[in-house]
Amino acid sequence: MAELMERMQHRRSVRAYTEDAIPEEQLRQILQAGLLAPSGRGRRPWTFIVVRDRETLRKMSQCREGAAGMLAGAAAAIAVLGDTTKTDTYVEDCSIALTQMHLMASSLGLGSCWIQVRMRKAPDGGTAEAYLRDVLGFPEHLCLEAILSLGVPAKQPEPHALPDLAAENVRWEKY
Numbered sequence: 001m002a003e004l005m006e007r008m009q010h011r012r013s014v015r016a017y018t019e020d021a022i023p024e025e026q027l028r029q030i031l032q033a034g035l036l037a038p039s040g041r042g043r044r045p046w047t048f049i050v051v052r053d054r055e056t057l058r059k060m061s062q063c064r065e066g067a068a069g070m071l072a073g074a075a076a077a078i079a080v081l082g083d084t085t086k087t088d089t090y091v092e093d094c095s096i097a098l099t100q101m102h103l104m105a106s107s108l109g110l111g112s113c114w115i116q117v118r119m120r121k122a123p124d125g126g127t128a129e130a131y132l133r134d135v136l137g138f139p140e141h142l143c144l145e146a147i148l149s150l151g152v153p154a155k156q157p158e159p160h161a162l163p164d165l166a167a168e169n170v171r172w173e174k175y
């Protein structure tokens with residue numbers, strides 16, 4: 001229990017990476033963490049596209065103004081797509097899967113960051129999703145929710161401290 005809390009405290013968004021590659025076994029463990037996620041009615045509406053090609057990562061980094069820049073220096077990325085035909089909870093399901101992969105990456109000593117794609121614009125005026133559909137070639141019935149960038153951290157951020165948590169966001173019994 002204490003170990004899980006510590007893991008969650010150490011989970012931070014990491015946007016700067018070294019040039020090192022991520023061992024295949026670690027990538028597999030991260031993907032397993034995503035595939036283990038709960039989903040509404042157990043539909044598992046997700047598809048994960050794993051990208052390691054540097055040129056594709058560079059193209060992906062341009063899907064948004066600024067917010068996805070770290071992809072250009074990432075060792076890998078996992079794009080999380082939801083199948084709109086399988087369930088109406090695909091946004092929640094994909095978010096949980098991505099969160100589990102983000103936490104697993106952290107527990108393996110890797111750096112990662114959530115990059116929002118759903119409802120975001122691309123610099124060309126279209127949607128970030130349409131830009132990425134072109135780069136990654138996924139079909140219309142799949143929505144790209146978000147991307148997890150991955151790499152060996154150039155610097156490890158400080159863990160979150162429990163006393164700093166926003167206690168005012170919790171109400172007991174009634175609002």
Ligand SMILES: Cc1cc2nc3c(=O)[nH]c(=O)nc-3n(C[C@H](O)[C@H](O)[C@H](O)COP(=O)(O)O)c2cc1C
Nearest residue numbers: 011012013014015067068113114115116117157160
């Ligand atoms: C739904 C969601 C969308 C996010 N989108 C982005 C993003 O597009 N680019 C980015 O650099 N960070 C993004 N983040 C990371 C947040 O900025 C980060 O989690 C927050 O600042 C708290 O920092 P921490 O993760 O280190 O605790 C996103 C996080 C979430 C949960």
